[in-house]
Amino acid sequence: MAIPPASRYDRCPCTGHYERRAVEVRMTVEGTPVLLEGVEQSRCPLCGSRVYRAVVLEAIEDVMRARGLPEAHA
Numbered sequence: 001m002a003i004p005p006a007s008r009y010d011r012c013p014c015t016g017h018y019e020r021r022a023v024e025v026r027m028t029v030e031g032t033p034v035l036l037e038g039v040e041q042s043r044c045p046l047c048g049s050r051v052y053r054a055v056v057l058e059a060i061e062d063v064m065r066a067r068g069l070p071e072a073h074a
């Protein structure tokens with residue numbers, strides 16, 4: 001899975017302006033389907049590239065980290 005750096009999610013390198021919208025992101029973490037709803041995604045109408053905000057990437061990493069830990073939380 002390749003996600004471009006989200007440091008610049010207002011304007012695309014191709015000069016297009018990203019359109020923001022909420023989407024559902026489905027992924028599989030260690031064989032377990034995970035669904036994130038209301039994920040803010042920016043999409044360039046010119047070249048079709050898509051990026052996620054940094055906070056979204058952090059949320060995804062949290063999910064992956066939580067799945068990878070064997071009952072670490074009380």
Ligand SMILES: [Zn+2]
Nearest residue numbers: 012014044047
């Ligand atoms: Zn673009």
